[in-house]
Amino acid sequence: MSLSSKRLRCFGRTRPGRGRLLVPLVLLFTASAGLAMPTDNTADHLVISEVLANPGEGELPFIELYNPTESAISFASCYLDSDQGDDSVYLDGQIDGYGFYLISIVDDAAWPEDWPEPDLISELLYFGYPDGGFKLYLNGELIDAMGWGSPTSGYYEGSSCGSPAEGESFERKSAYQHDENEGNGYDTDDNFYDFDSRDTPEPQNSDSPIEIPPASAGETTMGWIKALFGPDS
Ligand SMILES: [Ca+2]
Numbered sequence: 001m002s003l004s005s006k007r008l009r010c011f012g013r014t015r016p017g018r019g020r021l022l023v024p025l026v027l028l029f030t031a032s033a034g035l036a037m038p039t040d041n042t043a044d045h046l047v048i049s050e051v052l053a054n055p056g057e058g059e060l061p062f063i064e065l066y067n068p069t070e071s072a073i074s075f076a077s078c079y080l081d082s083d084q085g086d087d088s089v090y091l092d093g094q095i096d097g098y099g100f101y102l103i104s105i106v107d108d109a110a111w112p113e114d115w116p117e118p119d120l121i122s123e124l125l126y127f128g129y130p131d132g133g134f135k136l137y138l139n140g141e142l143i144d145a146m147g148w149g150s151p152t153s154g155y156y157e158g159s160s161c162g163s164p165a166e167g168e169s170f171e172r173k174s175a176y177q178h179d180e181n182e183g184n185g186y187d188t189d190d191n192f193y194d195f196d197s198r199d200t201p202e203p204q205n206s207d208s209p210i211e212i213p214p215a216s217a218g219e220t221t222m223g224w225i226k227a228l229f230g231p232d233s
C-alpha cells in the first residue's frame, strides 16, 4: 500500500463528522466508568522500530529495536520470533535508554558501507516476503509485534503495516506527527497507524545517537478509542 493511500485511509477514519460523534461518547463512557484518560501513546517498553523485509539491490534485511524509556533495558531474557521459523533469536547485552539495537542475517552479500554495523547477526532470523511478522518477548511476556503483507495471526498488532515495495522499510513513528529526531516510540497497538513506509531505510545501531521521544505523542483520544473498542473503531 502506498504512503498516499495510507494517508487517505487514515484521513477517512478520522473525518470530522465521525470524530464529533465519537469524542462525546468516549467522554460520557469515561465519566460513567470512572476510567482515567491516558496522557500519551509513547510506549513504556522496548519496541520494534524499523524493519526492512524486501531489500533493494545491495541491501540486506534488518530489524531495529528502540528503547523509548530513559533507562537501559537488559536483554538477559529477550528474544524475537518470526512467523517464518520455529527458532527464537535471543538477544544479548542491553539497549541504552532512548537507544537503538540492530539485527540482521548471515549472508554473503556485503553489508552496505554507509549503514551502521548490526549489533547482532543471526542465521535464525527469517524475514517473510510478501507476508511476514515478528513477535518480541521480554522476561517471558509478549511486549510487541509487527507484521506486513498478510502476516500470520498474532504476528502483528491491530492491522498489518501494508506491503513493502522493494527497498522500502517500515518505520515506527515518533508520534502521531512523526519527527525524524524524536525516536520511534509511538504505539497505539495498531501497526497500520503506528508505522510509515520509508523510501530510504535508516538502520540505527547501539552506537547511533540516542533520540528522545516528544513530551506528548498526540492523538490521545483516537488511541484510547482503539484501546477500548479495537483497531477498527
Ligand atoms: Ca505495541
Ligand SMILES: [Ca+2]
Pocket (backbone or CB within 6 Å): 049, 050, 064, 171, 202, 203, 204
Ligand atoms: Ca531506524
